[in-house]
Every structure is written in C-alpha cells, then in structure tokens.
Amino acid sequence: MSSWVPVCDYGLLLPERGVCALVDGRQVAVFRVFDGSVRAIGNLDPFSGAQVLSRGIVGSREDEPTVASPLHKQVFSLVTGVCLDQPEVVVPTYATRVCGGRVEVRRDCSGL
Amino acid sequence: MTRIVVAGYGPTAHRFVETLLERGFGGRITVIGEEPRPAYDRVALTSYLSGTGVEELSYPAPAGAVTRLGVRVTGIDRAGRTVTLADGSAEPYDVLVLATGSAPFVPPVPGAEHAFVYRTIDDLDAIRTAAKDATEGVVVGGGLLGLEAADALRGLGLRTHIVEMGPWLMPRQVDEGGGAVLRRHIEALGLSVHTGAGVQEIVTGEAGGVTGLREPDGTLIDAQLVVFSAGIRPRDELARGCGLEVGERGGVVVDAGMRTSDPAIYAIGECALAGGLVYGLAGPCFTMAEVAADRVLGGAATFDGADLSTRLKLLGVEVAQFGAMEGALDVTYTDPVGGVYKRLFISDDARTLLGGICVGDASPYGTLRPFVGKPLPAPPSDLLFSGAGADLELPGDAQVCSCNNVSAGRIRTAIADEGLTDVAGVKTCTRAGSACGSCVPMLRRLLETSGVELGTALCEHFAHSRAELFDIVRVRGIGTFSELIAAHGRGRGCDVCKPAVASILASLHNGHVLDGERAALQDTNDHFLANIQKNGTYSVVPRVPGGEITPDRLIVLGEVARDFGLYTKITGGQRIDLLGARVEQLPEIWRRLVEAGFESGHAYGKALRTVKSCVGSTWCRYGVQDSVGLAIALELRYRGLRAPHKLKSAVSGCARECAEARSKDFGIIATEQGWNLYVGGNGGFRPRHADLFAADLTTGELVTTIDRFLMYYIRTADRLQRTAAWIESIEGGLEHVRQVIVHDSLGLCAELDERMRQHVAGYEDEWRATIEDPEKLSRFVSFVNAPGVPDPSIVFERERDQIKPAVVR
Ligand code: SRM
Ligand SMILES: Cc1cc2nc3c(=O)[nH]c(=O)nc-3n(C[C@H](O)[C@H](O)[C@H](O)COP(=O)(O)OP(=O)(O)OC[C@H]3O[C@@H](n4cnc5c(N)ncnc54)[C@H](O)[C@@H]3O)c2cc1C
Ligand code: SF4
Ligand code: FES
Numbered sequence: 001m002s003s004w005v006p007v008c009d010y011g012l013l014l015p016e017r018g019v020c021a022l023v024d025g026r027q028v029a030v031f032r033v034f035d036g037s038v039r040a041i042g043n044l045d046p047f048s049g050a051q052v053l054s055r056g057i058v059g060s061r062e063d064e065p066t067v068a069s070p071l072h073k074q075v076f077s078l079v080t081g082v083c084l085d086q087p088e089v090v091v092p093t094y095a096t097r098v099c100g101g102r103v104e105v106r107r108d109c110s111g112l
Numbered sequence: 113m114t115r116i117v118v119a120g121y122g123p124t125a126h127r128f129v130e131t132l133l134e135r136g137f138g139g140r141i142t143v144i145g146e147e148p149r150p151a152y153d154r155v156a157l158t159s160y161l162s163g164t165g166v167e168e169l170s171y172p173a174p175a176g177a178v179t180r181l182g183v184r185v186t187g188i189d190r191a192g193r194t195v196t197l198a199d200g201s202a203e204p205y206d207v208l209v210l211a212t213g214s215a216p217f218v219p220p221v222p223g224a225e226h227a228f229v230y231r232t233i234d235d236l237d238a239i240r241t242a243a244k245d246a247t248e249g250v251v252v253g254g255g256l257l258g259l260e261a262a263d264a265l266r267g268l269g270l271r272t273h274i275v276e277m278g279p280w281l282m283p284r285q286v287d288e289g290g291g292a293v294l295r296r297h298i299e300a301l302g303l304s305v306h307t308g309a310g311v312q313e314i315v316t317g318e319a320g321g322v323t324g325l326r327e328p329d330g331t332l333i334d335a336q337l338v339v340f341s342a343g344i345r346p347r348d349e350l351a352r353g354c355g356l357e358v359g360e361r362g363g364v365v366v367d368a369g370m371r372t373s374d375p376a377i378y379a380i381g382e383c384a385l386a387g388g389l390v391y392g393l394a395g396p397c398f399t400m401a402e403v404a405a406d407r408v409l410g411g412a413a414t415f416d417g418a419d420l421s422t423r424l425k426l427l428g429v430e431v432a433q434f435g436a437m438e439g440a441l442d443v444t445y446t447d448p449v450g451g452v453y454k455r456l457f458i459s460d461d462a463r464t465l466l467g468g469i470c471v472g473d474a475s476p477y478g479t480l481r482p483f484v485g486k487p488l489p490a491p492p493s494d495l496l497f498s499g500a501g502a503d504l505e506l507p508g509d510a511q512v513c514s515c516n517n518v519s520a521g522r523i524r525t526a527i528a529d530e531g532l533t534d535v536a537g538v539k540t541c542t543r544a545g546s547a548c549g550s551c552v553p554m555l556r557r558l559l560e561t562s563g564v565e566l567g568t569a570l571c572e573h574f575a576h577s578r579a580e581l582f583d584i585v586r587v588r589g590i591g592t593f594s595e596l597i598a599a600h601g602r603g604r605g606c607d608v609c610k611p612a613v614a615s616i617l618a619s620l621h622n623g624h625v626l627d628g629e630r631a632a633l634q635d636t637n638d639h640f641l642a643n644i645q646k647n648g649t650y651s652v653v654p655r656v657p658g659g660e661i662t663p664d665r666l667i668v669l670g671e672v673a674r675d676f677g678l679y680t681k682i683t684g685g686q687r688i689d690l691l692g693a694r695v696e697q698l699p700e701i702w703r704r705l706v707e708a709g710f711e712s713g714h715a716y717g718k719a720l721r722t723v724k725s726c727v728g729s730t731w732c733r734y735g736v737q738d739s740v741g742l743a744i745a746l747e748l749r750y751r752g753l754r755a756p757h758k759l760k761s762a763v764s765g766c767a768r769e770c771a772e773a774r775s776k777d778f779g780i781i782a783t784e785q786g787w788n789l790y791v792g793g794n795g796g797f798r799p800r801h802a803d804l805f806a807a808d809l810t811t812g813e814l815v816t817t818i819d820r821f822l823m824y825y826i827r828t829a830d831r832l833q834r835t836a837a838w839i840e841s842i843e844g845g846l847e848h849v850r851q852v853i854v855h856d857s858l859g860l861c862a863e864l865d866e867r868m869r870q871h872v873a874g875y876e877d878e879w880r881a882t883i884e885d886p887e888k889l890s891r892f893v894s895f896v897n898a899p900g901v902p903d904p905s906i907v908f909e910r911e912r913d914q915i916k917p918a919v920v921r
Binding site: 006007008012014015016017019020021022027030033034044048050051052055056057058059060061062063065066068070071073075 | 606611629631633634635639644646891897898906
C-alpha cells in the first residue's frame with residue numbers, strides 16, 4: 001500500500017482556504033497557503049471536539065501560515081500543528097505533495 | 113433612626129443620596145423636589161431639545177430614599193426641626209440638607225416677565241413652544257450658558273442674537289484675544305454678537321407679544337423670543353427665612369464640612385457659599401455632596417475649593433480655560449486665519465505652569481491642565497505649537513477628572529489593582545470620565561502608559577482602524593484583499609482583518625460574497641452562508657420580513673425541517689430557526705426554500721438581521737400606523753447590507769412599543785403624524801435604549817434618514833462595534849451624527865444616498881445565486897474526496913421529540 005493518498009485536484013483548492021478529506025477514515029484538513037504550497041493538519045478542533053478546522057480562516061502570524069478555528073478562533077500553526085494561543089495544545093500534521101496536478105496526503109501523521 | 117431631609121432634588125442632591133446609600137447609611141432619607149420629575153443631568157440639558165428623552169437625562173431613582181416630587185419646601189422650623197411644604201404638610205428631620213441650587217438672574221427691566229430662562233426641562237419646553245411662532249431670538253448673556261442657549265435657539269431655527277454686557281464673549285473664561293477669535297467663529301455661524309451692550313427694555317407689540325429688545329443706547333433688536341442667561345443667583349431663600357447666615361451677594365454660608373451656621377443643617381451645590389465662592393459647575397457640587405455625606409456618616413472630609421477649569425465645544429468651537437488667567441510671563445499663539453488662539457501663563461521664574469486659555473483648538477487642555485502649579489513639562493513653545501506633551505508623565509496627584517475629582521494616581525492604582533483594560537472599566541471603577549467626558553483622552557493615555565494596549569490597529573497585519581481602512585479602500589478604489597494588504601499591510605492576514613476587509617469590500621462593491629478571492633476572506637458562516645453550531649452543523653434561518661408569514665409558508669418550513677431532520681425553534685427575532693444541517697444539506701434546503709418563495713436569512717453575517725414588528729394599525733385597536741407594512745419594506749430594503757456589526761430594527765405601531773423598537777440599532781415608533789426614529793439601541797451584554805433621532809417623519813423622510821444613518825455608520829464605525837457603542841465613541845456623539853445626516857455638515861449626504869441606492873439596486877439573494885452556480889455549489893461537501901459521504905462524527909441524541917448534538921471525539 002502506498003503511503004500517499006490522492007485527495008483532489010490542486011486547482012480545486014481556493015487560495016488560502018481549506019477542504020476536508022477522508023484518509024483511512026480520519027478527517028484531514030488540507031489548505032492551500034499563500035505561497036501556493038499545501039499544508040495538512042487534523043480536522044478535529046481539540047477545543048470544541050468538532051471536526052471543523054478545515055473551515056477556518058487561513059492567515060499568518062509573523063511569517064507562519066495559520067488557521068483559526070471557526071468555532072472559537074484559536075489559531076493553529078499549519079507547519080507544526082501547535083496552537084499558537086495555547087502551545088500545550090497540538091493537532092497532528094500530515095505531509096503533503098502535489099503530483100501531476102493532484103494533491104496527495106501521507107497516511108502517517110506526526111505526533112499520533 | 114436618623115432622619116435626613118434633603119430640600120431640592122437636582123444633581124447635587126442626587127449625588128448626596130447616592131453616596132449615603134452606597135456607603136450603607138441605614139436611616140431614613142426624604143428628598144423633596146420642586147420640579148415634577150426626579151433629578152436629571154442638567155449639564156446635558158440642551159440635548160433635550162435635540163430629542164434626548166427625559167428618562168435618559170434622569171438619574172436612576174435611588175432605591176432606599178423617599179422622594180416627594182412637585183412640591184416646594186416653604187419654610188424651616190429650626191427649633192422644631194421640621195420643614196414645611198407647599199402642600200401644607202411637614203417633614204421632621206434630624207439632619208437637613210439644602211440642595212436648592214440656583215436660579216437664573218433676570219434683571220428687573222420693563223417687559224422682563226415676557227422673557228424666558230434656560231435652566232429646567234420645563235423652561236426648554238416653554239422655549240420650544242414659543243420658538244414655533246418666532247423667527248428671531250435674543251439671548252442676553254454671552255457666557256458659557258448664554259452661548260449654549262444661543263446654540264439651542266439656532267437649532268430651533270431662529271436667527272439668533274447674543275447680547276453680552278462685557279467687552280467680549282465668555283469674559284470669565286477667556287481674555288480679550290481669545291474673545292476676539294471666539295467672536296469670529298460665532299459670527300461665521302450666522303449669529304449676531306453685540307458686546308458691551310445691555311438691556312433697556314423688552315419691547316412688546318399691541319397684541320402683547322414680544323417684538324424686540326432695546327439696548328440702553330436705543331438700538332432695537334427685532335426678536336419675538338428673549339432668553340435671559342445672564343448669571344445665576346443661589347436659591348438661599350429658605351436659609352434667609354430661618355435666619356441662617358448667608359453671603360452678602362447670596363449663598364448659604366458653609367464651613368469646610370458643608371455645615372451652615374446651624375449644625376443640624378448642611379448646604380451643598382449651587383446654593384452654598386463655600387470659602388466665599390458659589391460654584392456654578394457640576395464637579396465641585398458633586399464634591400460638596402460627597403463631603404456632606406461623609407460628615408453625616410461621622411467622617412471628617414473637607415471641601416477645599418475646586419478647580420474651575422472648563423473645556424467645552426460650543427457651536428463647534430472648542431474653548432478651554434484652566435488654572436489662572438494671568439501670570440508674570442505668558443506665551444501666546446494666535447492664528448487668525450485658522451481661528452486659533454492659545455495662551456499659557458507662567459510664573460516669573462519661567463518654571464511653573466499657572467494656567468492657560470485656548471480657543472479654536474483645545475488640545476493642550478487635556479495634557480496641560482494636570483500640570484497647573486507644577487514644573488513645566490517641556491518648553492512652553494513646544495507645548496503650544498508642536499502638540500508635544502502627548503507622552504508627558506503625569507504626576508500622581510495631578511487631577512485628571514475635574515468633574516469627579518479623580519487624580520492620575522487613583523486611576524493608575526485602579527488600572528493596576530483591578531486589571532482594567534479599557535476606558536469603560538475606568539469609568540465604572542473610579543467615576544472619572546463619567547460626567548462631561550472631557551477627560552476621556554487622558555484616561556486613554558493613562559491606560560496606555562500603564563501598559564494596556566488600546567491602539568486602533570486592527571491586528572498585526574494592519575496598523576489602521578476599520579474606519580481608516582474603509583477610507584483607504586474607498587479613496588484608492590481598491591478591489592481585493594491582496595491589493596490592500598500588499599500596499600497597506602503586512603503578512604497574509606488573519607481571522608480578524610480578513611472578515612473585516614470582506615465586509616468593507618462588500619459595502620463598497622456589489623457582487624457575491626463568495627466571488628473570486630472574496631470567498632477565502634469570509635468567516636465559516638459567510639463562507640457557507642449559514643451559522644455554524646457547536647458540533648460543526650449549521651442553522652438556517654429563513655427570512656420572514658416583519659415576522660409576517662402565511663399559513664402555507666409556515667407549513668413549508670415545517671416540511672423542510674421534517675424532511676431534513678432539523679431541530680426547529682422560534683427565535684427572538686420573529687423567525688424560525690432550523691438547526692442541525694450538515695454542509696452538504698444546505699444547498700438542498702435552500703432549493704426547497706427558494707421554490708416556496710423564501711430566501712434564507714442572515715443569522716450570522718454582519719448584516720441586517722430582522723426588522724421586527726407588532727401587529728400595528730391593521731388589527732390592533734391602538735395602532736396609529738401600519739407597522740407591519742413598514743417593517744417589511746425596511747427589511748427588504750436593507751437585507752444583505754454588510755456592516756461593521758449586525759444591524760437590528762423594529763417598528764411599533766404606537767407608543768405602547770410592543771415591537772421593542774428602542775432596543776434596536778434603528779427603531780421606529782408610529783405617531784399620529786408619522787414616525788419617530790430612534791437610533792443606537794442595543795440588547796445583548798450591554799443594553800442601551802435608543803435615542804430619539806428625529807420625530808414625526810413621513811415615510812420618505814424616514815427612509816432617507818435611515819439610509820444615511822446606516823451608511824455613515826458603515827463608513828466610520830470600528831470592527832464589531834454596534835451602533836450603540838459607535839454613537840458613544842464618535843466625537844460629538846449623536847449630535848454630530850445628526851449634523852452630518854440631517855444638516856449635511858460634512859457634505860456627505862449625496863454620496864451616502866448614492867451608496868444606498870447602489871446597495872438596493874444591486875441586491876441579490878446570495879443563497880439562490882449559490883445554488884445556481886455549480887462552482888460555488890461544489891464547495892458544499894463534507895469531504896472533498898468523498899462528496900456523497902456525510903460526516904460520521906456528527907451524531908444526534910433526542911430530547912423533547914427533537915434532535916440535539918451529541919459530540920463524539
Ligand atoms: C436564534 C437566536 C436565539 C433564539 O433562539 O431566539 C440567536 C442566536 C444567536 N445569537 Fe443572538 N440570537 C437571537 C436573538 C438575539 C437577540 C434578540 C433580538 O434580536 O430581538 C439579541 C439581543 C438584541 C441585540 O442584539 O441587541 C441577541 C444578542 C446576541 C449577541 C450580543 C450582541 C450585543 O451587541 O451584545 C450575540 C453575539 C454577537 O453578535 O457578537 C449574538 C449571537 C448569536 C449567535 C449568532 C451566536 C453564534 O455565532 O453562534 C447565535 C446563532 C443563531 C443561529 O445559529 O441560528 N446574539 N440575539 C435569535 C435569532 C433572532 C433572529 O431571528 O435573527
Ligand atoms: C444649560 C446648562 C448647562 C450647564 N452645563 C454645565 C457644564 O457643561 N459643566 C458643568 O460643570 N456645569 C454645567 N451646568 C451647571 C450644572 O448643571 C449645575 O452646577 C448643577 O446642576 C448644580 O446642581 P444643584 O443640584 O446644586 O442645583 P440645581 O441643578 O439647580 O438643582 C436644584 C433643584 O432644587 C429645586 N429646588 C429649589 N428650591 C427648592 C425648594 N424650596 N423646595 C424644593 N425644591 C427646590 C430646584 O427646582 C432644582 O430642581 C449647566 C447648567 C445649565 C442650566
Ligand atoms: S405597539 Fe401599539 S399598535 Fe403595536 S401591537 Fe402594541 S399596542 Fe398595538
Ligand atoms: S472631567 Fe468631566 S468627566 Fe472627567
């Protein structure tokens with residue numbers, strides 16, 4: 001079994017917005033950030049217990065790409081998964097790549 | 113049990129009673145007031161003419177005191193410790209407090225009985241009535257109160273003259289140079305100023321009505337209305353009547369503890385002569401009230417005189433005076449073109465600041481007043497010209513709020529000890545800033561110097577406030593967030609600035625909120641055009657304009673809810689909320705609603721929510737206008753309008769107010785003649801009643817006024833600032849807004865009207881547009897790689913026959 005799972009066409013991703021993909025039954029939030037690269041973290045918002053992080057607003061803190069939970073606005077790093085407002089809270093991150101115009105997510109996530 | 117009787121029920125009496133109660137006084141308090149209403153804020157009296165209601169001016173009734181209104185105290189029996197009242201009754205006392213204030217001085221000239229004075233609500237009612245039959249008015253007295261009265265007459269539409277005995281206007285606050293600059297400002301507004309003039313007689317015509325005022329030199333000023341505002345006289349008649357010591361020129365003599373020559377009787381406020389002076393300003397009167405309350409409770413507080421500094425904005429002209437009006441040295445700055453005059457008085461060794469006068473630009477007042485009697489914080493010329501002083505460190509004992517006598521040290525301690533983070537907190541905690549408000553900029557600075565960040569910067573990406581960004585986008589014609597942040601910001605934005613800019617773009621350019629780059633800026637609610645719930649599902653709140661709905665449509669809502677398995681609830685906004693929809697269900701739900709002639713509504717966006725209505729004249733036996741018809745028209749007009757925060761409205765068919773219009777951002781109450789418009793109401797966490805903005809409007813006038821009000825709000829308010837907070841924060845307050853909207857003082861009305869025209873013409877049902885656009889529609893899936901699969905994490909339980917979220921982790 002390949003360790004990369006194709007998710008969708010790159011062209012389907014809106015700049016600076018996210019989508020949610022099912023990867024082996026897990027919900028992964030996939031974002032296209034400002035430099036055009038793709039980042040992925042777990043979709044579960046650890047603060048609310050709801051699967052919603054893919055629907056947050058993408059932005060930056062200093063130079064780090066971030067997403068804010070749509071429920072209570074805690075901001076997470078899209079690079080490390082660390083919650084920048086409460087660094088002891090971390091969400092899993094997933095490696096991504098764009099292959100032949102397709103976005104792919106790696107099965108194994110960090111941290112979990 | 114100690115029985116305290118207070119004679120007179122003005123602001124001073126109120127503060128006295130309030131302080132006693134706050135400090136736990138357990139005896140009996142009886143307050144006797146001659147006016148037919150409880151104490152009100154006399155300082156703000158003039159706003160009554162522009163629509164502020166009596167209830168708003170009134171102080172909250174002190175629970176724990178007995179008030180007897182509309183009855184005068186006529187005599188004091190000191191031996192029997194009893195006061196007698198005009199209605200023949202009597203009140204025994206252990207402690208009597210005289211708080212009878214003062215009365216306007218009316219010179220004994222022929223015809224004086226036809227003139228008006230300017231002190232009470234009743235006086236203003238009488239002036240307003242008389243002004244209806246007048247075209248010209250004269251105010252006798254060019255001091256602080258006289259100019260305020262003149263402004264009021266002007267506001268009532270009269271050609272207005274000011275007659276001042278002294279050689280220049282406001283002789284007690286400004287010197288000759290300042291008076292000359294002030295005069296030019298006032299004349300430029302169309303008022304005629306007669307200085308060095310007096311009153312020989314008030315001339316009446318054959319029918320008995322006033323026709324003019326004759327000066328001693330024979331000059332006749334035509335006028336049908338004359339107001340005397342030529343000084344005040346303490347109301348010491350009760351004290352005289354019972355043999356208490358009074359001053360040669362009036363005023364009940366008191367010691368530093370506010371006690372009169374009879375130890376059982378105190379005198380406070382404008383009727384008292386303290387240290388040889390009668391104080392005609394609210395601040396010192398409040399201090400007297402607090403001192404007397406402390407004494408009654410056994411304390412030893414003293415009143416040691418007070419700062420008589422003033423800062424005011426009259427007829428749009430800033431005037432300020434602080435400290436002494438003379439000194440060995442002085443520095444003066446005059447700009448006759450700009451209409452600015454500033455002068456500082458300094459001690460002979462050029463080290464100590466003694467006082468200052470400002471006309472046309474009072475900015476030095478806030479920074480320099482606390483330094484009176486202290487070493488100059490910078491070279492005088494810097495202080496006057498370069499606006500330096502913004503970062504001066506205030507000494508702890510410097511008085512910051514003169515109305516409430518609060519020092520810089522007290523405020524700093526409160527900020528540190530109570531962890532205060534904003535001006536509102538400082539106001540509640542220390543009272544500073546809660547009277548005239550002129551010290552608020554100082555409070556802001558003290559917060560800042562204590563390390564509280566109050567900057568107007570939106571977030572780390574923009575150093576600008578929302579209003580500034582609005583202007584940048586408007587003036588530069590910017591169309592996208594990327595352009596804006598590249599030219600005027602840094603980084604890539606965040607959940608604060610992106611939705612704020614999205615809202616600005618929506619206000620300035622029509623087009624769908626999900627078009628192009630704009631889609632990415634929106635909060636999840638706007639992005640999915642519905643309101644997210646705790647478990648990641650959404651609610652749909654179909655628009656029901658004015659709350660009016662046919663049985664058939666009601667059935668459709670029931671069917672939609674049943675077919676999609678949604679939870680239903682009647683909202684507080686006269687709509688029906690359908691909750692628990694998954695992302696992929698939303699377009700299907702909208703489709704069903706669109707087919708039945710509904711549109712989904714905003715329960716989320718910073719936009720118009722609902723215009724509630726009562727049943728109104730169509731059915732209700734009390735209704736005087738069709739409140740439902742108007743509510744529907746307004747809801748359809750303003751739906752979709754993006755704003756700094758949500759907008760709510762309501763229309764009531766009569767003064768019984770069943771639609772609760774006065775708790776709305778703009779509320780309308782029907783009158784026999786048309787509509788009264790109220791603005792700036794709020795429920796929520798800081799409730800505020802809306803202020804009357806304009807009365808008896810036709811429907812056309814009403815709509816134009818609301819159009820401009822909303823557009824001006826959208827243009828200038830801060831992010832997430834409801835209209836209530838906006839009006840309170842905007843310089844000049846509601847009166848400024850009225851000038852802009854009703855009198856077009858900034859020449860903006862045409863543009864505001866045009867923007868609203870564009871909004872109304874460009875409105876489209878954004879939900880319908882979304883289901884008709886395949887590209888937008890494709891985003892409504894739970895999983896990009898499994899579009900048909902519902903989110904398995906969304907699970908419901910049942911309660912009272914409906915679903916409720918069960919969050920599983
Ligand atoms: C549904 C409803 C409660 C209900 O079941 O009755 C409701 C529900 C919500 N209110 Fe409300 N408010 C509802 C009437 C009110 C009212 C009463 C009214 O409008 O007559 C108030 C007080 C009046 C006012 O706003 O001045 C009210 C004051 C608030 C506030 C505090 C606003 C403030 O200025 O203090 C918030 C928070 C905010 O907007 O920042 C809020 C926010 C919310 C939000 C949007 C919170 C959120 O983001 O999840 C809720 C979402 C509703 C949804 O998903 O559908 N809601 N909310 C009412 C919808 C009315 C409608 O049809 O539009
Ligand atoms: C138009 C206007 C604008 C003003 N603007 C400012 C300002 O900007 N800043 C500022 O500091 N000050 C201002 N003032 C002054 C301020 O309002 C007064 O200093 C303050 O009202 C004094 O309060 P008081 O309670 O001592 O007297 P008052 O407000 O005069 O109240 C006394 C009350 O006692 C009642 N009374 C009198 N005799 C009897 C009796 N025998 N029996 C029963 N009741 C009696 C009177 O009817 C009155 O209601 C302004 C005043 C006016 C009129
Ligand atoms: S506000 Fe007046 S018209 Fe409307 S329902 Fe109430 S009583 Fe009737
Ligand atoms: S100086 Fe008037 S409120 Fe502070």
